[in-house]
Amino acid sequence: MHNELHNEMIVVDGLQYSNWNRKIFEQLREGGVTMVHATIVYHEQIRETLMRIAEWNRHFEMNSDLIMPVKSAADIRLAKQLGKVGIMFGAQNCSPIEDDIGMVEVMRELNLMIMQLTYNNQSLLACGCYEAEDSGVTRFGRQAIKEMNRVGMIVDMSHSGERSTLEAIEISERPIVISHANPLSFHAAKRNKSDKVLKALGESGGLLGFSLYPFHLKNGPDCTLEDFCDMVAGTADMMGIDRIGIGTDLCQEQPLSVLEWMRNGRWSKDMDYGEGSKSNADWPRPLSWFRDSRDFPNLTRGLVERGFSNEDVAKIMGLNWLNFLDEGLKPKQES
Amino acid sequence: MHNELHNEMIVVDGLQYSNWNRKIFEQLREGGVTMVHATIVYHEQIRETLMRIAEWNRHFEMNSDLIMPVKSAADIRLAKQLGKVGIMFGAQNCSPIEDDIGMVEVMRELNLMIMQLTYNNQSLLACGCYEAEDSGVTRFGRQAIKEMNRVGMIVDMSHSGERSTLEAIEISERPIVISHANPLSFHAAKRNKSDKVLKALGESGGLLGFSLYPFHLKNGPDCTLEDFCDMVAGTADMMGIDRIGIGTDLCQEQPLSVLEWMRNGRWSKDMDYGEGSKSNADWPRPLSWFRDSRDFPNLTRGLVERGFSNEDVAKIMGLNWLNFLDEGLKPKQES
Numbered sequence: 001m002h003n004e005l006h007n008e009m010i011v012v013d014g015l016q017y018s019n020w021n022r023k024i025f026e027q028l029r030e031g032g033v034t035m036v037h038a039t040i041v042y043h044e045q046i047r048e049t050l051m052r053i054a055e056w057n058r059h060f061e062m063n064s065d066l067i068m069p070v071k072s073a074a075d076i077r078l079a080k081q082l083g084k085v086g087i088m089f090g091a092q093n094c095s096p097i098e099d100d101i102g103m104v105e106v107m108r109e110l111n112l113m114i115m116q117l118t119y120n121n122q123s124l125l126a127c128g129c130y131e132a133e134d135s136g137v138t139r140f141g142r143q144a145i146k147e148m149n150r151v152g153m154i155v156d157m158s159h160s161g162e163r164s165t166l167e168a169i170e171i172s173e174r175p176i177v178i179s180h181a182n183p184l185s186f187h188a189a190k191r192n193k194s195d196k197v198l199k200a201l202g203e204s205g206g207l208l209g210f211s212l213y214p215f216h217l218k219n220g221p222d223c224t225l226e227d228f229c230d231m232v233a234g235t236a237d238m239m240g241i242d243r244i245g246i247g248t249d250l251c252q253e254q255p256l257s258v259l260e261w262m263r264n265g266r267w268s269k270d271m272d273y274g275e276g277s278k279s280n281a282d283w284p285r286p287l288s289w290f291r292d293s294r295d296f297p298n299l300t301r302g303l304v305e306r307g308f309s310n311e312d313v314a315k316i317m318g319l320n321w322l323n324f325l326d327e328g329l330k331p332k333q334e335s
Numbered sequence: 336m337h338n339e340l341h342n343e344m345i346v347v348d349g350l351q352y353s354n355w356n357r358k359i360f361e362q363l364r365e366g367g368v369t370m371v372h373a374t375i376v377y378h379e380q381i382r383e384t385l386m387r388i389a390e391w392n393r394h395f396e397m398n399s400d401l402i403m404p405v406k407s408a409a410d411i412r413l414a415k416q417l418g419k420v421g422i423m424f425g426a427q428n429c430s431p432i433e434d435d436i437g438m439v440e441v442m443r444e445l446n447l448m449i450m451q452l453t454y455n456n457q458s459l460l461a462c463g464c465y466e467a468e469d470s471g472v473t474r475f476g477r478q479a480i481k482e483m484n485r486v487g488m489i490v491d492m493s494h495s496g497e498r499s500t501l502e503a504i505e506i507s508e509r510p511i512v513i514s515h516a517n518p519l520s521f522h523a524a525k526r527n528k529s530d531k532v533l534k535a536l537g538e539s540g541g542l543l544g545f546s547l548y549p550f551h552l553k554n555g556p557d558c559t560l561e562d563f564c565d566m567v568a569g570t571a572d573m574m575g576i577d578r579i580g581i582g583t584d585l586c587q588e589q590p591l592s593v594l595e596w597m598r599n600g601r602w603s604k605d606m607d608y609g610e611g612s613k614s615n616a617d618w619p620r621p622l623s624w625f626r627d628s629r630d631f632p633n634l635t636r637g638l639v640e641r642g643f644s645n646e647d648v649a650k651i652m653g654l655n656w657l658n659f660l661d662e663g664l665k666p667k668q669e670s
Contacts, residue, residue: 043434099378099430100601122459122473124602135470138457140602147604266435267459267475269482 006300009314010034010080012321013293014209014247015090015158015180017042019254020059024293025066028085031296034318035076035086037179037247040112042092042119043265046103049096053110056087071111073326088325090179092159092262093119097144104147113329114154114179117141117168118161120274121267126157126164129190130274134161137168149173152331158191158247165197174328175205180247182211183238186231187218191275195238202239207324209247210235214284215275216249221285225298229306232316241312245321246299252292256282341635344649345369345415347656348628349544349582350425350493350515352377354589355394359628360401363420366631369653370411370421372449372514372582377427378600381438384431388445391422406446408661423660425514427494427597428454432479439482448664449489449514452476452503453496455609456602461492461499464525465609469496472506484508487666493526493582500532509663510540515582517546518573521566522553526610530573537574542659544582545570549619550610551584556620560633564641567651576647580656581634587627591617 011032017039018024028036040052060069068079070088079086089112096112097103107115117137118128125141127134137145145168148155155176157165168176178201184192193201193208201208210232217223218231235244251258259282263274273281289298296317303313346367352374353359363371375387395404403414405423414421424447431447432438442450452472453463460476462469472480480503483490490511492500503511513536519527528536528543536543545567552558553566570579586593594617598609608616624633631652638648 045433095434098380098433098601101604102601121475122457122470124457124459127470131470131473133470135457135462135466135468138466140456143602143604266433266437267478269436269478272474 002301002304003297005304005310005313006032006297006317009300010076010318010322011296012076012245012318013037013250013296014177014207014245014321015039015211016248016250016252016293017092017254018250018252019258020056021253022063022066024252025059025063025085027293029066029083031293033085033293033296034080035070035088035321037088037090037114039092040089041096042262043095045095045098049091049107049112050110053089056089060087069111070113073322073329076322076325088113090114090156092116094123094125094144099124099140101140101143101147104144104153105151108151108153112153113325114156114177115148116156116159117144118157118164119159120263126168127161128159128164129161131161134163136163137171141168142171145172150332152329154325154328162194162197165193166200169200169204169206175207175324176201177207177209177324179207179209180211180213180216180249181208182216182231183235186234187216189216189275192216198235198239202243205243207243207245207320208235208239209245209321211247211249212287212290213249213251214287217287221287223287225289225302226306229302232303233306233308236312236316241315242320242323244316245324246317248290250293251283254283259283337636337639338632340639340645340648341367341632341652344635345411345653345657346631347411347580347653348372348585348631349512349542349580349656350374350546351583351585351587351628352427352589353585353587354593356588357398357401359587360394360398360420362628364401364418366628368420368628368631369415370405370423370656372423372425374427375424375447376431377454377597378430380430380433384426384442384447385445388424391424395422404446405448408657408664411657411660423448425449425491427451429458429460429479434459434475436475436478436482439479439488440486443486443488447488448660449491449512450483451491451494452479453492453499454494455598461503462496463494464496466496469498471498472502476503477506480507485667487664489660489663497529497532500528501535504535504539504541510542510659511536512542512544512659514544515546515548515551515584516543517551517566518570521569522551524551524610526551533570533574537578540578542578542580542655543570543574544580544656546582546584547622547625548584548586549622552622556622558622560624560637561641564637567638568641568643571647571651576650577655577658579651580659581652583625585628586618589618594618
């Protein structure tokens, strides 16, 4: 029964960085995913970001039967209608704008729909969650948020520090997202978020995407589907049922070198192990109930079994993301 | 008498960003300047920095009778001997290394001898003096300081915030400089430095270059030579006679567009007026006793008249800079 429900729904994955290829696109479709927010860059700067976009253009050309670019929220509905997987571009750091406020609009014209202000470290815009101290959104950051608001590029604070996140919620005139993280109360990790942040996010009309990355989960790779769904239920009570979605953080088929790039970029001569450690430097072991995109129906099943109504399951699995993007991706004059 | 003294001395200008041309090189020589720390970039990134270096290579080629590149402290003595003006490259922001720790050594190989960690705003390395709050040296910043120490690139905190400056003094294993600023007690300006910073700088073996930029002086463009020399005397008492020098911040013959580039880079859509204001947006009026590099002998005269011994005048006018660079520019294994 949950499979039928799953297939009817618009399913959105609020973040994924897999080693994109036809097999992975097929798995996304098999898992009933309507749209995936695909990270196209971590620390890549302008020139490198354009290379990543060119690679995606090639993917679209070669796999047009399976995937399509998302250039507006309407394209998500179109993808559902056509039975294709919509690909929405996002950046996990502000490196695609380098030091240039004018690049916000340029990148948005290239369909970069969502951008994190920081990735773990201090950026030119705000502070990441791995710095010892967070002094909030910078002078450039204030201007960047304003410009992102204007052109309809979503502010994502998944990897940011607490103070920067609270300030971004306050400064941004449009709701922001935390596309892939979990409540700190579920699992203590630098990347997870306090109730204070989650409440402020919910009250401002923002959205949290629940992460399925084992480092963000209670008991890591051994976290159960039941525990995950309990967390969803608790967060729904706190933030409101309309303010939550999924952001799996699935990084499928990526070599260790990609994990090292995420963690170290070009800034570190020493090896930084991020959420891992020297003795646990590799990718985490996957969850038994969420190995790849084909397991999306398990989430629907888990939520149904946890007692969510079909309507609420549909919201969590994609409708909330769709509604959020409906509003958030419009340039300001249109919204 | 002071002219004779002036001509014997090694005279160092610890910072200048003039609109370099043959006339300005002639004025430097006429003013008896042995070496000038020439800012080559403000917000320029890697590719643009290479352009600036190529422009300098052309200056060296066309004006080899007047100027020469400084590739070590020994070249300063050589410039004195040859009657030429030594040019030492420096950067006022960390933009020439972008996000890449490996660029520290690359830029040092291109003779970038000194680099500010920040220019007014938050950078990837530390916080500038115009941000509302300063959370200190970042994760990347700690690595960058270590690498600068290793290759013999001087850390300059002239435009940094208080906390970042104190932390840089603490973190750096080699003395650092504040190449162009004055004591806050002499004139209240965001760019001037507290006694706490100056004492820590002096105790660590660092160096302060006194600025002649009117925004950093008591009574602005009307500051007298006597007041300036009183400030030097007071700072000598506080920091020690070996810990002070000159860093004029002379920005000669630069158009307003260059001032706007310094202040706004590419980060601001609104006009930022920096040390000026909307009604006072242009370059400040120059000091009557320091209009351009030809007036360097006035500084020697003022210091002599203030009662400094010839030996101490020579230290302030250049010897302290020379001694500092003698040690600071050596790669670590040699020092």
